[in-house]
Amino acid sequence: MKQVVRLVVTFGVLSLLVTPAFARVAAIETAVAAVDDSEPALDAAVAEAVDTVARGAEAMGLTHLQLTRATIVEHTVIIRILATDTPTSSEPGATGSPDEMAPPTPKDGSAGTAEWL
Numbered sequence: 001m002k003q004v005v006r007l008v009v010t011f012g013v014l015s016l017l018v019t020p021a022f023a024r025v026a027a028i029e030t031a032v033a034a035v036d037d038s039e040p041a042l043d044a045a046v047a048e049a050v051d052t053v054a055r056g057a058e059a060m061g062l063t064h065l066q067l068t069r070a071t072i073v074e075h076t077v078i079i080r081i082l083a084t085d086t087p088t089s090s091e092p093g094a095t096g097s098p099d100e101m102a103p104p105t106p107k108d109g110s111a112g113t114a115e116w117l
Contacts, residue, residue: 026062028053029069029080042077046070049079057083 030052034045057065062083069080 024060024062024085026057026060026083027068027080028056028083029078030056031076031078034072034075034077037075042072045077046079049077053079053081053083057081061085 030049032045032049032052035041054065057063060083062085064084064087066082066084067079068082069078071078
């Protein structure tokens with residue numbers, strides 16, 4: 001009996017010391033009807049759909065967006081994103097810690113100057 005009590009107390013103390021890392025994730029999808037099949041009409045529908053899903057993610061406090069689906073079915077544009085509150089490792093510019101934010105050093109031994117063409 002004492003061993004069971006010790007085990008329960010040990011797990012209780014460990015659960016208080018270890019805090020889980022929860023990431024919030026939402027899949028947001030919207031469909032916007034296009035006026036016709038012309039390119040300007042489709043561009044306007046895509047812009048409205050992207051704006052709608054981005055505003056939805058922002059309203060939930062999710063700042064990192066990843067486009068997962070973009071299709072056109074008849075006269076309807078369908079956009080789906082995956083929104084999270086933490087950057088994914090494949091996201092451009094995503095960093096895991098401030099130590100990883102150091103600027104890259106040139107491999108060819110140059111002084112690191114950029115040349116614009």
